[in-house]
Amino acid sequence: MTHAEAIIETRGVSKQFGGFTALKDVSVAIRPRVLTSIIGPNGAGKSTYFNLLSGAFSPSHGRLFFEGRDITGLKPHEFAHIGIAKSFQITNLFPNFTALQNVRIALQAQVSRYGLWRRRSALTALADEAATLLDTVGLADRAGRLARELAHGQQRALEIAVALAAHPKLLLMDEPTAGMSPEETKTMMTLIRKLVGERTVVLVEHKMKMVMGISERIVVLHHGELIAEGTPDDIRANDMVKRVYLGQREH
Ligand SMILES: Nc1ncnc2c1ncn2[C@@H]1O[C@H](COP(=O)(O)OP(=O)(O)O)[C@@H](O)[C@H]1O
Ligand SMILES: [Mg+2]
Numbered sequence: 001m002t003h004a005e006a007i008i009e010t011r012g013v014s015k016q017f018g019g020f021t022a023l024k025d026v027s028v029a030i031r032p033r034v035l036t037s038i039i040g041p042n043g044a045g046k047s048t049y050f051n052l053l054s055g056a057f058s059p060s061h062g063r064l065f066f067e068g069r070d071i072t073g074l075k076p077h078e079f080a081h082i083g084i085a086k087s088f089q090i091t092n093l094f095p096n097f098t099a100l101q102n103v104r105i106a107l108q109a110q111v112s113r114y115g116l117w118r119r120r121s122a123l124t125a126l127a128d129e130a131a132t133l134l135d136t137v138g139l140a141d142r143a144g145r146l147a148r149e150l151a152h153g154q155q156r157a158l159e160i161a162v163a164l165a166a167h168p169k170l171l172l173m174d175e176p177t178a179g180m181s182p183e184e185t186k187t188m189m190t191l192i193r194k195l196v197g198e199r200t201v202v203l204v205e206h207k208m209k210m211v212m213g214i215s216e217r218i219v220v221l222h223h224g225e226l227i228a229e230g231t232p233d234d235i236r237a238n239d240m241v242k243r244v245y246l247g248q249r250e251h
Contacts (some may be wrong), residue, residue, distance in 0.1 A: 006065065007032040007170055007200045008053060008084075013062030015048050015224075022048040023224045025062070030217075032169075035196045037203045037211035039235075040221035041244060046204045049221065050174045053202065054086040055079030066170075085168030087159050087176065095148035099139050099158050102147055103130040106165035133161040137191060153184030157191060164195075171195065174204040189214055208245060212236070220244070 006029035015023040023045045030036050038046050051057040052064065055076040063072045066082055074082075094102055107126050134140050137157040142150060147158060156176060163171060176192065177185040193214050195201055205211045211218065211232075218235045220228040228238045235241055 005032070006030055007067060008202075009065040010049075010052065010059070011063045011065070013049075013052060013059045013064065015045075015052060015057060016060040021224055023052070023059075023221075026221070026224075026226045027062075028219050028226060028229065030170075030200065030202060032200050033197055034216040035192070035201045035203065035214060036217040036219060037205055037215040038219045038221060039205055039208050039211060042206055043223075044206075044221040045224040046206065046221055047174055048224075050086070050172060050202075050204045053170075054084060054172050080166060083167070083169035084172065085163040085166050085170070086172040086174070087156075087163040092159060092162050093147045093155060096146060098144050098146055099134060099150065099154075099161075100130055100143040102158060103133050103161045103165055106162040107133075110166060130165075133164055134158075136164065136194070137161045138187065151184070153180050153187060156180070156188065160191065160195070168199060170200045170202065172202050172204075175206065176203065177205075177210065185210075208235075 009029040011027050013023060013026045014021060026049065038049060040046050048057065052059055055074060055078070058073050063070055065071065066084065071079070071082065094105065097105065104126060107130055131140070131143065134143050137160050139154060139157055139161065142154060147155060150158060173192070177188050180188060189210070192201060192203065203211060203215070212235075213232075215232055218230065218232055219226065220235060220238075220241050222244045227244065228235055228241050230238070
């Protein structure tokens, strides 16, 4: 893949917290419209890398490119404007509004940005799109429920619908199945799979087994360094990855 083909790319990126190096010289180019998973044991630097991709952190060294454009140092809200969204900020949900209202509010924020909100046709389109987004995430039958009344897995699905309202080109998710029951986990993995294709999805996950079946590309971090990158088959066969995951309880 050439530089221009990557949707997002980090070049020689490092992140220091005081004297501690959480990420060291990580160069990765992420392909558009595929599902890439970032894996690694706890403390590997996954969430730090996620925060760099989403714009929450700026790198201490190195550069970040989005569709070939250098975006190093842009503000978090500028990351959102260029099409990078992250899911699972539970604070994004309004607990006392319904599922449908939560998505409508997110869509409304988009529409007002473009000054279209007064037009009746825009409002109708908005209502339709909110319903469509709820349907996409499997919450069509929960539209009228208050967000706070939804089950944990459903709240997370609603978070995704809210993130999708911004029409992101790149959707980032950090351990989307954390705290979920096996049943909720299965539903969420199926949903994530469905989201890929129309957009790029990057998933951070520490359980390797979870992402092997659904990812097209896998990036492995360990002690802040990139130790492997490739297809799930490449990663399964990689000796370094096997060593790192050996002795881990959950993989
Ligand atoms: N804000 C921070 N300040 C200091 N150290 C941090 C901070 N965030 C993460 N770290 C450290 O960086 C390392 C990587 O953390 P993290 O990216 O959260 O790993 P992972 O998500 O793979 O479990 C850990 O040792 C963690 O303690
Ligand atoms: Mg983490």
